[in-house]
Amino acid sequence: MLKRWLGDVKESEFDTIEGNHNPVIIAGFGRVGQIVGRMLTLRHIPFTALERSPEQVDIVRRFGNRVYYGEPARLDLLRAAHADKAKMFVLAIDNAEDSLKIAQVVRRHFPQLDIYATARDRFHALRLLDVGVKYFVRETFHSSLKLSEVVLQGLGDSQERAMETVSVFAAFDEELLQKQQAVQHDESKLIQSAKEARAELQSLLESGVDGEIRIS
């Protein structure tokens, strides 16, 4: 019964990873890493999860997940996880410094691995781009968009109109982030680019506006 939905469960001592290599390594098995892992499990894609918090390892195991205890920045653990044979490295660590350290180790020693990362905020995201990650997602960005969409509807927007505002904002913000990569080490330029972008976005949205929300 358990085996049916867990797939190949590997029992392992802490810090030792047995068996063949898996195509995906997930570093950090917290809120984000667990969802990626569950999605892979659903699709029968085996992965190796690395998590540095023993309490967290214990909790996620109780809920039936596969995860190994260890510090993902350590080269010996990465080798034990067969990072040299894996295809993808999911970096789901919310501490920006730790995340960047791991990204650097992986890029240096396992350059064949594509890194898909979570970023704490736009500053973390900009630094991940510098290190050469293939893709990043800001960890609270998409939930913020979702909340905004529901908030606008709660204030009287149609679903269509709320989604339009959110998608224009999101596309614009993602583009801004790419532009900001060039000026990320200059705070005044960063602030200036944020302000200019906001003015541009405002006029963009207003050119398509068919009436403001009325608050009763």
Place this chain on the structure above:
Amino acid sequence: MLKRWLGDVKESEFDTIEGNHNPVIIAGFGRVGQIVGRMLTLRHIPFTALERSPEQVDIVRRFGNRVYYGEPARLDLLRAAHADKAKMFVLAIDNAEDSLKIAQVVRRHFPQLDIYATARDRFHALRLLDVGVKYFVRETFHSSLKLSEVVLQGLGDSQERAMETVSVFAAFDEELLQKQQAVQHDESKLIQSAKEARAELQSLLESGVDGEIRIS
């Protein structure tokens, strides 16, 4: 120039909120609260933001946002923010205990306010439902879905197939959360419901499967 895109900028001493009441109060002006606020600004919907961290207030002001320094659980601050006349309360506090405390104060003293909240995780979400919030979004959930979608595509999925897996998962997980509200105080039942749901989701997905991802 500044005024053009900031709308009505109110200069205020810390802890004093002047001017008329705004229809929306945003408690917590961190990563989530700021995006909701920017979206409202774009749509010319005035809001009052409350943030307890002076450093955070300073940072967001430098980037041109309106925010007041204060502890959102304090009844006098809520009254000063005209919570009695507002329509919506956006609760964007990531600490679960603080968030629940504020939700309780708001529900008790300003029952006309609809609360739209972020939840740290599913346990926080379940407790918010208990307190009577109108809507919640788990703060890393939607970014986790987005990352999963891109990860599946990076492993060879078509965009369509990746999005299908993610949307089936998301709908199922949201439904599970509603079901878990009934058993949230019993850990063994919570674990059991998570396991049963996983088996059900697995078979649901597999009934529609047209071939597994092949990892080269």
